[in-house]
Amino acid sequence: MEIVNANCATLSNYEVLKHLQKVKESKMKHKGQLATITYETIRYLENAPCNDQSPQNITECLKALAPYNLNKTEKLMIINTPPTTALEIQLMIEESEERLTEEQVEQILDIITRYSPHVIKDKVEENEEIE
């Protein structure tokens, strides 16, 4: 075994979930640990926000986030665990207080709400509870 490139691409949680679901559905009999690790990883990812995402959502969200000068890992974190509060944005984005104004943080939160079904679903549930 020889490692050519230990990190040739980064995957979002959504991509991993879809790939593992395909692996699980394939009719090939899985030997060794593959069945265990796919089962456990799918279980973790199904409870994560990526379960409700779609490729269109993700690409549109990334396009909308383009003007804010975020780097790749920051965008990846936003897609994997969509923040819902300004506090979470502050955690994910380094030096966010200097790089982003308060209005920009609000705009980013708006964009995330618009494109992540999971946040919208939570909001709907909240409203239902209030009613």
Next chain:
Amino acid sequence: MFILAEMKNVTRIPPELFNLKLNEAIAGELNKKLANKVVLNVGLCIALFDIISLQESFIFPGDGASHTRVKFRYIVFRPFIEEILLGKIRSCSQEGVHVTLGFFDDILIPPSALQHPSKFNETEQAWVWEYDTGDGSKHDLFMDAGESIRFRVTAEMFNETCPMGPITMPETQENPDNKGSINEPGLGLLTWWDN
């Protein structure tokens, strides 16, 4: 959190797998070899992503198996430093809080990286954040097993435990030591920061 690692290998296909298509047999062998293993300096291998190229197969004298050079990409779990992850508390001990992601267990938040001030409650076997409410009184926030927790990755070490074996073959081992921290506002149990 997840990355693709490009690797190459000479895969041995034993004769009993000759009824399968070559790429299926190779995919099966690669998954058998790597799935759920930690590869040094790469991370925890999850599943084969795709096969990039297959070269001609060889048969060696005295062995009925075929050997094929293969280049492939593998899905690997490797959190990067500073990444924010969501997990569940597995247990608490004097050493700190042990966090699990379900498929990956070895994440430790040491006492120095907990919210300040925190102390270990021996009777409950849980870490407690003594949150200062501002009016002089303290509010105890327990970190019980099973609770969802948000933490920052501060160290990733997929180290080898036994430096043996041929150099070209990365050693695999079971217990990588990954460290996390929750000593910032917004980190810790999700319920702490719910409005």
